[in-house]
Amino acid sequence: MRETGSNRVLIVGAGVAGSTLAVALHARGVEIELVEIQPEWKPLGTGLMLMGPSLRALRGLDLIDDAVAGGAGLYHFAVGDEAGNPTSVTDLPRLAGDEYPACIELGRPAFHGILAKEMRRAGVPVRLGLTIDAIDENDNAVDVTFSDGESARYRAVVGADGAYSGVRRLIFPELGAPRPSGQALWRAMVDRPPELGSNFQEGTVYMLYGPHNKAMIIPTSPRQLYIALTENGAGHDRPDDAVLPELMRAHLADYRGFVAVLRDQITDPSQVIWRRLEVLLVKPAWHRGRTILIGDAAHTTTPNLASGAGMAIEDGVVLAEELSGEGPVEAAFERFMSRRYERCRMVVENSAQLSEWEQRPVPGADPIALTDESWRVLSQPI
Numbered sequence: 001m002r003e004t005g006s007n008r009v010l011i012v013g014a015g016v017a018g019s020t021l022a023v024a025l026h027a028r029g030v031e032i033e034l035v036e037i038q039p040e041w042k043p044l045g046t047g048l049m050l051m052g053p054s055l056r057a058l059r060g061l062d063l064i065d066d067a068v069a070g071g072a073g074l075y076h077f078a079v080g081d082e083a084g085n086p087t088s089v090t091d092l093p094r095l096a097g098d099e100y101p102a103c104i105e106l107g108r109p110a111f112h113g114i115l116a117k118e119m120r121r122a123g124v125p126v127r128l129g130l131t132i133d134a135i136d137e138n139d140n141a142v143d144v145t146f147s148d149g150e151s152a153r154y155r156a157v158v159g160a161d162g163a164y165s166g167v168r169r170l171i172f173p174e175l176g177a178p179r180p181s182g183q184a185l186w187r188a189m190v191d192r193p194p195e196l197g198s199n200f201q202e203g204t205v206y207m208l209y210g211p212h213n214k215a216m217i218i219p220t221s222p223r224q225l226y227i228a229l230t231e232n233g234a235g236h237d238r239p240d241d242a243v244l245p246e247l248m249r250a251h252l253a254d255y256r257g258f259v260a261v262l263r264d265q266i267t268d269p270s271q272v273i274w275r276r277l278e279v280l281l282v283k284p285a286w287h288r289g290r291t292i293l294i295g296d297a298a299h300t301t302t303p304n305l306a307s308g309a310g311m312a313i314e315d316g317v318v319l320a321e322e323l324s325g326e327g328p329v330e331a332a333f334e335r336f337m338s339r340r341y342e343r344c345r346m347v348v349e350n351s352a353q354l355s356e357w358e359q360r361p362v363p364g365a366d367p368i369a370l371t372d373e374s375w376r377v378l379s380q381p382i
Contacts (some may be wrong), residue, residue: 007031008145009323010154012167013134016039016309017295018160019115020316023061026122028324033154034119035146039129045108046187046273047218047226049074052095052102053272053378054310057094057317066114071106072219075203079368082210082218084199084257088368094142095379103134103306105205105218105226107189111309131161137171137223137289156329157291158319159173160312163278165297171288178278178300184234185303186248187273188227189220190265196258210254214358217259227262228303232359234276244272277302277355281348284341287333294319299344304354305374307347314382315340339382350374 009025011018014036025032050058050067058064078086092102119126134145135157145151159167163178200206206217216228229251239247245266252263266272280300286293295312318339322332350370357365 007155008163009032010035010132010142010152010157012159013037013158013161013165013295014126014128015043015162015295015312016111016115017162017297017312017315018158019112019119020057020061020313021158021160021294021319022124022126022316023115023118023122024317024320025062025249025323026119026124027061028320030320032124034124034126034129034134035130035230036126037131037147037166037314039150041112041126041128043108043112046189047105047220047228048111048309049218049306050103050313051306051310051375051378052093053307053382054313055096055103056099057310057313057382058124059100060317063114063118064096064100066117066206067106067111068100070110070114071104072221073101073203074103074105074205074219075101076201077205078201078207080199080206082208082259083150083351084197084206084255084259086199086206089204090372093379097370101203103205105220107220112157131166132157135167135291137275137291155290156323159291159293159297160295160316161297163300164279164295167291168282168293170296170337171291171293172282173339175282178280179261180235181277181279181302181352182233182235182268182359183277183302183339183355184231185275185277186229186231186244188245188248188266188271189224190227190262190271191264192219192221192223192225193261196261196314200258208255208259212254213251215252215255217261217262222290225262227259227266229360230277230355230358241269244269244274248272279348279352281345285337286341288332292319292333292336299348301348302351302352302355304358305371305378307351307374308380310378311344311347314343318382343382346374346377352377 294315
């Protein structure tokens with residue numbers, strides 16, 4: 001067995017949650033090791049929205065300037081119709097300070113690049129193409145067997161390995177997989193034309209309701225915009241790559257104005273990402289012994305509140321604060337749960353409710369009010 005030192009923490013998964021935790025723990029002087037099952041650190045995805053709470057957390061890690069420089073600053077949230085006409089516009093709060101945008105949209109690979117650069121600068125050991133196959137708890141440490149047959153001992157293990165977490169299967173074998181929400185998400189990055197019409201206002205996130213679905217239009221840089229579309233009743237398998245652009249354009253056929261201009265640029269299969277939206281919330285606790293789950297491994301959400309990545313970032317920041325203190329690991333995990341569970345539960349459950357209303361509208365449903373109230377709660381300090 002490889003000896004790693006009595007205080008080293010193993011992080012499984014190099015996504016948003018795991019990478020943020022690695023940066024935050026290293027900044028607090030905690031010895032860490034990170035493993036990622038993918039042989040290349042090449043994150044999938046297009047755009048990533050980081051709301052005010054996320055920027056506030058990144059400011060605490062001294063990463064906010066790089067994130068803001070790599071994306072588009074956003075200040076307003078507009079709800080509108082299929083022609084792009086706003087029916088309501090909300091000014092978003094600047095939780096990270098007046099010198100920063102209210103939120104930003106940037107490419108997911110760009111954000112992962114910021115985290116990877118910081119880990120390389122700090123000398124964080126990262127091993128790719130590797131995960132864990134077994135966990136053996138004892139009174140003072142966790143013995144881990146890796147997928148290459150090697151074993152090592154750690155103070156604690158953190159499962160940050162996504163919605164289909166292998167660590168979750170090891171410590172909670174009784175739990176099932178995430179459940180389908182009934183919707184699928186279509187995403188594409190398109191070039192930004194020189195003129196988008198008077199309805200399009202800079203620094204604004206657009207959520208537009210057509211007769212059959214909802215579209216989001218979000219600037220990611222001076223050169224590109226991100227289009228997202230939710231498809232209701234998505235019980236089918238993933239479409240073939242070759243037909244993805246045609247199908248996404250068809251789903252956007254009812255939209256006019258600047259959406260139609262952007263829609264016609266969706267022509268390349270490599271532009272389009274399709275995935276079924278799923279939901280999972282692990283009930284307390286997210287830990288067993290010296291092993292804990294964070295991020296999507298513990299709380300997989302639909303994107304209705306644009307807070308999935310934000311909750312992963314906050315998980316990493318809070319767990320680093322608790323693990324870097326004195327006392328038993330289990331006590332640190334309990335403190336983490338007391339700070340994180342209700343906040344993450346609200347995001348998962350309110351997002352699922354918004355998704356349900358989009359698919360099956362009911363009298364009295366008020367998605368704008370639920371969204372505003374959810375964001376108000378998230379604006380509170382963590």
